Amino acid sequence: MKKTVALLLCAAMVLCMAACGAATTQPAPTTEQPAAETEKAESPVEQKITYNAVESPSYDPIRDTQSGEVVSHMFEGLTCWSQGEIVNGQAKSIECSKDGLAYTITLRDDIFWTDGQPVTAPDFYYSWMRELDPETAAKYVTNLYIIKNASAFNAGSCSAEEVGIEVKDDKTLIVTMESPVSYFEELLAFKAYLPVRQDTVEANGETWAQTPDTCISNGPFKMVEYTPGEKMLLTKNEKYYGAADITINDLEIRFITDSSVELMSYQTSEIQIAVKPSAETCAQYGEEALTISKLSTMWLVPNCQDEVLKDARVRAALSLAIDRQLICDNVLKGGETPAYTIVPKGVIDPTTGKSFADGNEFKEDVERAKELLAEAGYPNGEGFPVITYGTSSGTEYEEVAQTILAMWKANLGIEATIEVEDSSAFIAHRGEGYFDVARYTMAGTYADPIASLSLYLSTAKANDSNYINPEYDETLAAARAAVAPEEKYALYHELDNMLTEDTAVIPLYYPSIKFLIKPEVQGVGVNYLGMLEFKSAHIA
Numbered sequence: 001m002k003k004t005v006a007l008l009l010c011a012a013m014v015l016c017m018a019a020c021g022a023a024t025t026q027p028a029p030t031t032e033q034p035a036a037e038t039e040k041a042e043s044p045v046e047q048k049i050t051y052n053a054v055e056s057p058s059y060d061p062i063r064d065t066q067s068g069e070v071v072s073h074m075f076e077g078l079t080c081w082s083q084g085e086i087v088n089g090q091a092k093s094i095e096c097s098k099d100g101l102a103y104t105i106t107l108r109d110d111i112f113w114t115d116g117q118p119v120t121a122p123d124f125y126y127s128w129m130r131e132l133d134p135e136t137a138a139k140y141v142t143n144l145y146i147i148k149n150a151s152a153f154n155a156g157s158c159s160a161e162e163v164g165i166e167v168k169d170d171k172t173l174i175v176t177m178e179s180p181v182s183y184f185e186e187l188l189a190f191k192a193y194l195p196v197r198q199d200t201v202e203a204n205g206e207t208w209a210q211t212p213d214t215c216i217s218n219g220p221f222k223m224v225e226y227t228p229g230e231k232m233l234l235t236k237n238e239k240y241y242g243a244a245d246i247t248i249n250d251l252e253i254r255f256i257t258d259s260s261v262e263l264m265s266y267q268t269s270e271i272q273i274a275v276k277p278s279a280e281t282c283a284q285y286g287e288e289a290l291t292i293s294k295l296s297t298m299w300l301v302p303n304c305q306d307e308v309l310k311d312a313r314v315r316a317a318l319s320l321a322i323d324r325q326l327i328c329d330n331v332l333k334g335g336e337t338p339a340y341t342i343v344p345k346g347v348i349d350p351t352t353g354k355s356f357a358d359g360n361e362f363k364e365d366v367e368r369a370k371e372l373l374a375e376a377g378y379p380n381g382e383g384f385p386v387i388t389y390g391t392s393s394g395t396e397y398e399e400v401a402q403t404i405l406a407m408w409k410a411n412l413g414i415e416a417t418i419e420v421e422d423s424s425a426f427i428a429h430r431g432e433g434y435f436d437v438a439r440y441t442m443a444g445t446y447a448d449p450i451a452s453l454s455l456y457l458s459t460a461k462a463n464d465s466n467y468i469n470p471e472y473d474e475t476l477a478a479a480r481a482a483v484a485p486e487e488k489y490a491l492y493h494e495l496d497n498m499l500t501e502d503t504a505v506i507p508l509y510y511p512s513i514k515f516l517i518k519p520e521v522q523g524v525g526v527n528y529l530g531m532l533e534f535k536s537a538h539i540a
Helices: 005-009 068-074 121-132 150-154 198-210 259-267 279-284 312-320 324-332 366-375 395-412 423-431 450-456 470-481 485-502
Strands: 048-052 079-082 085-088 091-096 102-107 165-169 172-176 221-227 231-236 250-254 289-293 296-302 387-392 416-421 437-443 506-510 512-517
Touching (some): 121 165, 259 395, 312 366, 312 395, 324 395, 324 506, 387 395, 423 437
């Protein structure tokens, strides 16, 4: 399987180095799979990990907006992450046609839902078509648009039978592409492609994934307890094909939003992994701290339909008045670098062999920002209304917000207020256009610019800037259809230039991701999305 170039970002790094045990293939049973027999001797040490994570308003894979990591513990796609690399998951084999337009996917014989029913090709078909259904209004549905006629079906302009997903039999899927892509196998591990069970979804409605009794899943761990706002307990899924090679019996996930409370919990060993430490805290913890680059970008979304911000000159002024290097050096101090495009720095342009972001830099210019604001009717900020800057809670996010507001006041003479909300409320309000400007962070789903650029299709549910540009939509469609890398990447750069020239987004920086991890916790994997996985982890 092709390794993604983003592995250069330390995607294959393991938090505490340990060999990745190969999954043991179980004999294919004809009915319900028996519980996997544990081949390893029982350890005298309790094999439980307690760590902090972000809570999501839903753990339905297509409704999750905050914690794809937690979802990935419970659900597994045709491919999955293992020690920072993409490997086959529920798929036994994935074969691509010579023209790159058709994939024949054969499922493993030993894959089961947590209630013992087999996972089948129709489960994947149902899950993908459910997401494509216009009535579902799935936020990240554009990730399926690489499939033939998926976009047309989602827009209501073709039938389900015309979509390029065919169930040949219970163990075989044939997927036809709109055009050849290099990242399909990476994408199959993403939450947009995870399977769900039709009967449990339809019997329990939107809350099916929120309670242990109805959250039927197929991943390495299963939900056994969930207290919203506090914690979730997952246990090893004995129906999982690789259960015999998983040492960790329990994952207790805490939902601590305050970084100082998280640090205190780590210091008292209430949790063994902290995910919100500051750069200063990491410096104090030596070998217990890990900082890695992340295939991600932090940017601001200005509401392009707002009465004031609909003027592109105002949006450009806000962007040009921000000193990104100062934020990285004096506020973040954790290896972050300035961003001038929303495409993550680790995404490589194959036509140049360099980062897609190289050469996309624009010059920050306070004097030009003042001129643009004056042209828009607000000389020295006079008459400019107080705007709202929305962010989720977190020391880093709030300090960055305070710094940007200080820059806007000093450089442009304008006032803004910060509205801090918990993650779930913030995501919902941002999508509703509640804020004038809001923080947006996205981990690259796969190492291709389209993962970020497709967010700003006029009809995309993730288009929280409310940016509407028919030319952008047409260029995006052309980029998807292009086959030759030279043509495709030229169109990608054109799309990126449109976003920059219109200031539909305000790129800020490329984040690093920081952890504190207790020495006894070993073998935890982390991928380039910053997601942890515990299939090879153990407590020493």
